[in-house]
Each structure stands twice: as structure tokens, then as C-alpha cells.
Amino acid sequence: MAALRQMQTEFNNVANRLVAQWRLEDGDAWAVIVAAAVAMLLWLTPHA
Secondary structure, eight states: OHHHHHHHHHHHHHHHHHHHHTGGGHHHHHHHHHHHHHHHHHHHGGGO
């Protein structure tokens, strides 16, 4: 579980960085982040 929590923290850091970089294009940034979050959830589900 510690490894999973660490991965989630790193993912959140990356997402926050993407939001900061793409502030001017909020729609695009959020679309990418949501897609990445969904992909990560789908990838983690079988292992949970």
C-alpha cells in the first residue's frame, strides 16, 4: 500500500505541474489530466 500511495503522490505532483504549465489552456489541460487519471484508475483496478 505504501508503494501505491507513493505512486498516487507522484501522479498528483505531475498533474499539478501540468495544470501550472497549461494554465492558459485550461480545457486542454483538464482533458489530458482526466484522461490520465481514468487510465491510471483502470490500470490500478485489477491490482487493487
